[in-house]
Amino acid sequence: MLAFVCVATASIFAATLNPPDMFSKSTxxxxxxxxxxxxxxxxxxxxxxxxxxxxxxxxxxxxxxxxxxxxxxxxxxxxxxxxxxxxxxxxxxxxxxxxxxxxxxxxxxxxxxxxxxxxxxxxxxxxxxxxxHAIDKVIADAGDRKDPAAKINVQARMELARTLASNKKFDLATEEFLWLWEHMLQHSNSYSGVRLSFMASDMTKLAEQYEPAKVAFTKLRDAARQKMDAGSKNRDVTLDWFVLCEIVGDEDAILAWFDKAKDPPKN
CATH class of the missing domain: 3.40.30.10 (Glutaredoxin)
Structure with a gap:
């Protein structure tokens, strides 16, 4: 946990704020x-x-x-x-x-x-x-993802991943996002759009803050690319690859893919 903060220089409350009376008026x-x-x-x-x-x-x-x-x-x-x-x-x-x-x-x-x-x-x-801790209730609501018989609350699991990330528990947040990316649609297919937008944004932020998360998400991206190279015509696989490239900040890979698609090799 973050050690108790003692800032060296005095921090006077800004005049632009007008705190409610219950807040201290001291430094x-x-x-x-x-x-x-x-x-x-x-x-x-x-x-x-x-x-x-x-x-x-x-x-x-x-x-x-x-x-x-x-x-x-x-x-x-x-x-x-x-x-x-x-x-x-x-x-x-x-x-x-x-x-x-x-x-x-x-x-x-x-x-x-x-x-x-x-x-x-x-x-x-x-x-x-x-x-x-606030996260205790989130964990209880989310359901045990390690129990095959457990009812999984996808929204709660996403909240858990975000809470872990905001609490700087980046390793645990990475585990949650990896699980969600690979399994959330099995529990609720209605989250397809959320997965590729809001959750992808959360994953991008985590990858920027925590290098092991970027490495883990890159492996997901590479696995999707392997399926594409093996001849997969599944649109969802291709879309996953595009979004994962954005999550790990590899726009060059996307541009290279477009260039190759625009000018396919001639036999």
């Missing part, structure tokens, strides 16, 4: 020190002035009476502007907004990304107090 460093002194959780809400879901949470979730009461009892909360406090955002490895991180005993315990209602946030926070 990031002073807020984290207060959490340690009071033996409370330290919660960080990474936001941006242009982030629609962030603004929605400011107007709803973060002013909800139940949330405010929970925070007062259990945590010190700080809100950071990822544009104005770039060093802090980088140290926290913020990639999307809103990202909400909870630290326990000086170390990151868990993080969630995206808009959360008051009830959703409190469910997560109460789980944190019990030592749980």
């Amino acid at each position: 990031f460093e002073a807020s984290q020190a207060q959490a340690k002194t009071e033996s409370k959780l330290f919660l960080v809400d990474a936001t941006a002035t242009w982030c629609g879901p962030c603004k929605k949470m400011d107007k709803t979730t973060w002013v909800d009476d139940k949330v405010v009461a929970w925070m007062k009892q259990n945590a010190i909360a700080a809100q950071i502007d990822v544009d104005a406090q770039k060093e802090t955002a980088s140290a926290l490895k913020i990639e999307a907004m809103p990202t909400i991180i909870v630290f326990k005993d000086g170390k990151e315990h868990d993080r969630i990304v995206g808009y959360k209602s008051a009830d959703e946030l409190l469910e997560w926070l109460n789980g944190v107090l019990q030592g749980k």
Whole structure:
């Protein structure tokens, strides 16, 4: 897990933000020190002035009476502007907004990304107090892919892969995406379009961040090409090859294929 962040230079909350009252008005460093002194959780809400879901949470979730009461009892909360406090955002490895991180005993315990209602946030926070992680529920919903008799929830498995990637568990995320690419349509053929678009985009991002994922996805691409070279006329195989080339960033292979198709060798 990410070690508790202590940025060398003071990070004053940006004037462009107008955090709800429950957030500390102190610096990031002073807020984290207060959490340690009071033996409370330290919660960080990474936001941006242009982030629609962030603004929605400011107007709803973060002013909800139940949330405010929970925070007062259990945590010190700080809100950071990822544009104005770039060093802090980088140290926290913020990639999307809103990202909400909870630290326990000086170390990151868990993080969630995206808009959360008051009830959703409190469910997560109460789980944190019990030592749980957001991914625990995702795993339970997804079904056991190693059990042939298990009912697989493809949407939940995709969410699991994304959650693993966002939590920097790149090796496990790679395993999930590999399984999904090869098996998801066996469980739900309606995800064909999602597989080649949204999931492919997630796989591209992972390949850019984690070289072993790129290597693994390249092997998938090469396997599809072997089928094509062996004479396969299956349109899905060819489409898989094209998309996998894009996932691993090998547009040159696509151009070479088009050149060869345009000018086939003469006998």
